[in-house]
Amino acid sequence: MKKVNINFNSADALTLSPKEDTLYNIRYDGSKPGQKSLVVSLTIPNVSCTVYFGYKASLGTIIDLVTTVVHKAPYTTSDTEIEGVLYDGGISNYQGKVIVEKTARGSVSRLEDRVLVVGEGTHNHAEPVMQIETNDVTASHASTTGRVDENQLYYLQSRGLSRDESQDLLVDAFLTPLGV
């Protein structure tokens, strides 16, 4: 599988149409304001596409992200994982769309959007939309919002790390998907 690293800080819009099985590892630190749009278009049969998208937002940062995954060709696979960390005052607006068109029979699609809340006064708005026009498909999405696990923090602190260090470590682990 081809691997591509992308820094999304400078661009506003990005369209990916992989020709072969590809893994995109996208990072965004929220430093440039405005809406970010990511489009994944699967037009070649049997191609599989994995997207890992990680962002961090702290006070004054507004993440405004729209992702659209369109399955046009049959037997395509998409796996989109959005991982966000919200520090004090961080704001995230996320709209994730998955469209499986009538022509895309046998497709498999997964969208996961996970937000880790580290600070206070955060706002997390998420809209994961699925539009499925054919029956021969497996599509799923999942979305979670939660805090850093207190038990994990406690464990790391018991091994001699400070609370901040423990938290940073857990945030890094959260943002680093397996196999990247």
Added chain:
Amino acid sequence: MLTRTRGKKADLGTYKFVIPRHSFSSPENYVYKPKKGLNEDTVLTISEVKNEPEWMRDFRLKSLQIFEQKKMPDWGPDLSRINFDNIYYYIKPTEKVEKRWEDIPADIKNTFERLGIPRAEREYLAGVKAQYESEVVYGSLLKELSNQGVVFLDTDSALKKYPKFFHEWFGKIIPPSDNKFSALNSAVWSGGTFVYVPKGVQVKRPLQAYFRINAKNMGQFERTLIIADEGSFVSYLEGCTAPLYSSDSLHAAVVEVVVKKNARVRYTTIQNWSGDVYNLVTKRARVDAGGVMEWVDGNIGSKVNMKYPSCYLVGEGARGEMLSIAYADVDQHQDTGAKMIHLAPNTSSKIISKSIALNGGRTSYRGLVQISESAKNAKSKVKCDALILDDASASDTFPVMRIDESSATVEHEATVSKIGEERLFYLMSRGLTEDEAMSLIVNGFIEPVVKELPLEYAVELNRLIELGMEGSVG
């Protein structure tokens, strides 16, 4: 057609005409039937015929203005074919609410009996309210309930007998300005059920209402208000079936539920309108501290169904639950979901939604989970699963999550799939036909919701789905 002018007393002579018999429909036989269409006169007539207090008449007129100003929703299913001028806004089947089964007119009785509804259930259920057309014609209530102080009445009578509750809560949970159809209902509402459960009273058996549409081009605008006082419990059931007609009908109900401190209310609906009904219903509950509101919702019928029961969790530790099934067959669009609005600390909510699309039907889940800034440690879990049985059918999911509180935990998951070949193969290898195997799998798929239904409803639902699935393999 009977017509009348404003200001004069209505002539309540029996008016009768016979329409060709389709399926279950009985000849229309109505005491009073105003003209089609909606304007100030229609509203005043309804209010006058019902002999309502002035404030209710003004409420209706104000609602009509709001209705005229409001735009149709610009999202969701296509509603452009609704013609508000081609609908009867009020029909009164008999002059008064019937108390004894023997007094109910034979043709109305017939229709109920062909559907196999209340007689057998009468002894089983605490009270039966059957809404035939716009008014409750049959009501019975066990003595033990009234001894406990429980009020179970049609909304029109309750307005006269218990004005205090109406001043306090009517239109407060769902104001007319909420949406175009709640405004419409507020202007022309008729019938529906009123329930009041006093402090600490546990109603052991479910209260049931049965709704039907039977007149062509008839709108049903029933209005239900349920108030569960502190620490009480009540389970309310409603089911709908309707005979098949070729032209479009509109059903726009408003259901308001007040769940006071530590009370629990369960509201169960099985909706099986005929394939030409637009079912556009607003249902909402306000839940105080420690209270629990449970919606159980089965949507099988109608042409277009838009229904998103919601819970406003206003008190600490309040809980909202939604269990729903949507079943979309040929030419049907089931656009259903739930809204959970967390406004207080330690509130929790759960939404489980199951949908099945076949023969070109479309199911949509549309939901909202909102956690406001004051809702510390709020928790919400949403799970939607959709089955698409053939390639002519489709399914959408539109969940919205607005989490403005950092200590909240919110989970959402959704899946869309077809019936696995290997499961079908396995069941067929054990001797089942493909039809049988399919309906067995579908029954298993909706089981988490069906098991929450009372037995007779569960049986009815399974039977309806089996009927719908017959010959759907191909």
